[in-house]
Amino acid sequence: MQKQPKVAVIGGGIAGLTVALNLVQRGAQIALLERESILGGNALTVCCKALEGKCQLCGGCLLADRLAAIKEARDIAVFTNTTVTRVKRVGGGFVLDLAVAWAPDTTLAVDAVILATGFDHVDAHTKGPYGYGILPNVTTGEEVEKRLRQNGRSAYESLGLRKVAFIQCVGSRDEHVGRGYCSQVCCRYAVRLARLFKSWYPEAEVTIFKMDIQTSGRDFDPTWQAAHKEGIRFVAGLPAVIRRSTEAPGRAAFIYDDILAGKLAQEDFDLIILSVGMQPRRDADRVADLFGLNRDPYGFFATNDDETSTLIPGVFVAGSCQAPRSIAESIAHAQKAAEACYVYLQERGS
Ligand SMILES: Cc1cc2nc3c(=O)[nH]c(=O)nc-3n(C[C@H](O)[C@H](O)[C@H](O)COP(=O)(O)OP(=O)(O)OC[C@H]3O[C@@H](n4cnc5c(N)ncnc54)[C@H](O)[C@@H]3O)c2cc1C
Ligand code: SF4
Ligand code: SF4
Missing domain, CATH: 3.50.50.60 (FAD/NAD(P)-binding domain)
Structure with a gap:
């Protein structure tokens, strides 16, 4: 030059x-x-x-x-x-x-x-049936990242977590909202966060509800293998709706299509994390x-x-x-x- x-x-x-x-x-x-x-x-x-x-x-x-x-x-x-x-x-x-x-x-x-x-984070409010902003137990990956960054392990201590769910592909891979693409990062951050929660609360059941999992990246494979060994549960199926539990006050009930079982299933959770993706x-x-x-x-x-x-x-x-x-x-x-x-x-x- x-x-x-x-x-x-x-x-x-x-x-x-x-x-x-x-x-x-x-x-x-x-x-x-x-x-x-x-x-x-x-x-x-x-x-x-x-x-x-x-x-x-x-x-x-x-x-x-x-x-x-x-x-x-x-x-x-x-x-x-x-x-x-x-x-x-x-x-x-x-x-x-x-x-x-x-x-x-x-x-x-x-x-x-x-x-x-x-990029901007996908706004989870746009996924109305998931109750974000209405149900206190429903949060997003973005909020969890921020709270853990600020407060570390103590961020969710008061909730006495026994059941935690991650919901994948919130606002991504959805042509109805004009975002048919995969956001690439949310499977990786969700699996890593799931392992973190499991290590802090070994008695808790931690489940990832997904269509499939984006596991690209050479460094990610050991994390993915370890998550299975540590007992993180992976379920093929996304919720149709999340609402207040009628059976367990203070929990959120989650109704989903269990693809492998071929029927609608329902479970209650203490914390539901919506794995929001990236948008322009x-x-x-x-x-x-x-x-x-x-x-x-x-x-x-x-x-x-x-x-x-x-x-x-x-x-x-x-x-x-x-x-x-x-x-x-x-x-x-x-x-x-x-x-x-x-x-x-x-x-x-x-
Ligand atoms: C919930 C969530 C969790 C994530 N966790 C991980 C993780 O664990 N590991 C990982 O590797 N990645 C993670 N990511 C992805 C990570 O955040 C991105 O890879 C990274 O932030 C991209 O960097 P960037 O510089 O391209 O964009 P950005 O980080 O968005 O930076 C863009 C910058 O441009 C500025 N800007 C925007 N418009 C203008 C303008 N008009 N004029 C001037 N400035 C402007 C913005 O203020 C910002 O500072 C996560 C993403 C999400 C959604
Ligand atoms: S990275 Fe995973 S959660 Fe995110 S859009 Fe792709 S498949 Fe869905
Ligand atoms: S790369 Fe490792 S040390 Fe760095 S922020 Fe992530 S987990 Fe922590």
């Missing part, structure tokens, strides 16, 4: 941090634009799932090193509380108008842009319009076949704004996006 190229990275989650660190090492100058007041994105809510100190390789601690490295890095200017309001193509590059709380009317001229705006950001259409991007049929940013470059030269995407990904997968995708951006800048001679 002849002059020091300037790149705007939009989104300061694990993917945006990874892209920024990669490109700065290759000599670029980075403006990292984050709309929240802190960096880290959704990975900030992922809890440690180590079993009595034994790591379950959930990826939750991959964020800390990158946050520290960003603080140390020269040539990465971090703008928090910042969004892009207008984009102009000027020469081969871009001029971005920014809404920055502490510096109105800021503009930024850059040679390339990488979008790393991430609710404002993804606005961001796509700003940069002239297409979106795929589910609303994630569309790319060329390489999965990182877009139809707009100089605009790349990284991480879970392109498709559902775990933390480790978002890092790998972000490295690929940084590489594609670097090649683009070299070819332009910037």
Whole structure:
């Protein structure tokens, strides 16, 4: 590269941090634009799932090193509380108008842009028959991650857990709600959380209700095998409805289609965890319009076949704004996006 190229990275989650660190090492100058007041994105809510100190390789601690490295890095200017309001193509590059709380009317001229705006959690309220927001014993994977991260083992101590259920595919693999895709991460976090609950409450029965289980990932197989050995119960069937138990006050009753038994079954639980998945950001259409991007049929940013470059030269995407990904997968995708951006800048001679 002849002059020091300037790149705007939009989104300061694990993917945006990874892209920024990669490109700065290759000599670029980075403006990292984050709309929240802190960096880290959704990975900030992922809890440690180590079993009595034994790591379950959930990826939750991959964020800390990158946050520290960003603080140390020269040539990465971090703008928090910042969004892009207008984009102009000027020469081969871009001029971005920014809404920055502490510096109105800021503009930024850059040679390339990488979008790393991430995902929103599926809203469990949209799954009405599951009683989320009405039944106190019904919660989501997102809430469990947050509570365990804040309070560790004591988070659910007061409930005296004897029966815990995870319900898979809540809001994913469901064409009726426009999300026919698999969210990829929810089987892995559910099995790891199930093992954690089982280790804390060995007498409790922990059940995962599923269509099937997404077990991809080399590191996941031992976890999956161990879950079976430890007595986690896997049932093929998803609930038709969850309601207040009439037989056991304070519990939630769960009616489901037991596929193997070929009949409707009913069980009561102390805690029901809805394994919510990932969906495109609710404002993804606005961001796509700003940069002239297409979106795929589910609303994630569309790319060329390489999965990182877009139809707009100089605009790349990284991480879970392109498709559902775990933390480790978002890092790998972000490295690929940084590489594609670097090649683009070299070819332009910037
Ligand atoms: C319930 C649940 C549990 C999970 N548990 C695990 C787990 O145990 N292990 C694991 O590996 N993965 C887990 N994941 C997945 C993990 O959260 C993601 O892999 C990871 O957060 C993706 O990182 P990202 O940078 O792509 O997106 P995000 O984390 O969403 O980061 C995007 C960033 O961009 C910012 N942003 C968005 N729009 C704009 C904008 N217009 N302008 C500026 N900034 C913007 C956001 O504020 C955010 O900081 C879980 C997911 C869910 C749903
Ligand atoms: S990878 Fe997950 S389980 Fe292992 S130490 Fe890190 S946060 Fe804990
Ligand atoms: S990862 Fe598992 S729970 Fe999530 S959508 Fe895919 S199959 Fe369903």
